[in-house]
Amino acid sequence: MNIGFIGCGVISTAHLEGLEELKKANRETFELSAVCDLNENRANAFAATAEERLGKRPTVYTDYKKMIDEENLDAVSVLLDHDLHHIVAEDCFAAGIHVQMQKPLAISPYYGRKILADAKKYGRVLTVSEPSVLGAENVAMARAIKDGIIGSVNLLMDYVTVTLHRTFFAGTAWRHLKGRAGAGWINDHGVHRTHMFTEVNGPIREVFAYTEIFEKELSDGNTTIRPTGEDTSVTVFRFDNGGLGHWMCSTAAHGETMGGVWIYGSKGCFRPGKHIALANGQTIPVGDLIMQYAPEVAAHPFAHSYVELWEAISDRIVPISSGERGLEALSIVYAALESALIGHPVKVEDIMNGVRHAYEDTVVKEMIPERKSPLI
Ligand SMILES: NC(=O)c1ccc[n+]([C@@H]2O[C@H](COP(=O)([O-])OP(=O)(O)OC[C@H]3O[C@@H](n4cnc5c(N)ncnc54)[C@H](O)[C@@H]3O)[C@@H](O)[C@H]2O)c1
Secondary structure (H helix, E strand, O other): OEEEEEOOOOOHHHHHHHHHHHHHOOOOOOEEEEEEOOOHHHHHHHHHHHHHHHOOOOEEEOOHHHHHHHOOOOEEEEOOOHHHHHHHHHHHHHOOOEEEEEOOOOOOHHHHHHHHHHHHHHOOOEEEEOOOOOOHHHHHHHHHHHOOOOOOEEEEEEEEEOEOOOOOHHHOHHHHOHHHHOOOHHHHOHHHHHHHHHHHHOOEEEEEEEEEOOOOOEEOOOOEEOOOOOOEEEEEEEEOOOOEEEEEEEOEOOOOOOEEEEEEEOOEEEEOOOEEEEOOOOEEEHHHHHHHHOOOOOOOHHHHHHHHHHHHHHHOOOOOOEHHHHHHHHHHHHHHHHHHHHOOOEEHHHHHOOOOOHHHHHHHHHOOHHHOOOOO
């Protein structure tokens, strides 16, 4: 099948690595036949890298509508700013093309529901390329926890701080403006975490958070912005199964950064990326878990994302990283943001169904007018 990339920015090269892994392993994979970026130089440089890695130069476009008209594409990967996801997805579905979306599924839950509805309307496949639940290591973790390796999960803690030196995350100013990115780092980074939380321990029922914008101005020397997206959030939540969570992230930390995830169950502790420490003193390395629980899964999360897309198109297999799960991850983030705004805990279901949307309204207000769809 032929695939096109729309957007050749920061994350696109990691997707080439995924396709390359599949090609080297002689697994069925997509041919990257076209790429598109508004920035022609970037698109050309990316096409050259693609040729080096995959052996064929994709055709370059600067207009994605032209690309989907002229190319014989089965699928696209949408690698664009969050406020464009719903627009480009609809155009691709309407042209009969399946879509792999980058996280977050959409700029906000309303637009996430729109993407799901459009996929259904046009009968096309939608997957989300969410690396925190894909790839052998992450799949092994989720399967081992669901298998009861650490007993019933009762506490999950996830902390990360980074320093931006008051410039932009990944060199992109749009990430700090909620009308473009949906929120601050709690959304851009946060959906990875919330997607993983629910993958290992089921739905989250209720969330409470405090959020803040500590750094009122960011600049890379050329562009200066006043961020409207939060740079720091401290969140507590309760899973449907009664387990509790404590989650914190900040891009406004200076001097020393920190990070780590601890998943505690009745029989032991899972340290993602490291090991399991069981109450009986046994330590199980991640490598052993992969051999036991996910030997057939591609190692690279993005390689796995293309396997999921392929199988969803050709065999109608429901992907691990589905649009529905992407909407759930996004809704947990928005539940945190809603609670920080109104000062009360918020049920994730109320955000997912559109019952509560006070924070979302502030995002929609800041969106570029021509990127808004009429709200139902
Ligand atoms: N680990 C991950 O899963 C991960 C990591 C980074 C980014 N992402 C996601 O990938 C997406 C892109 O992020 P990024 O960091 O690559 O952003 P980026 O800003 O570096 O890249 C976006 C690219 O899209 C191009 N573009 C913008 N509008 C366009 C249009 N209308 N037509 C064609 N091209 C257009 C820009 O010129 C730019 O090159 C976001 O959804 C982001 O959240 C995922």
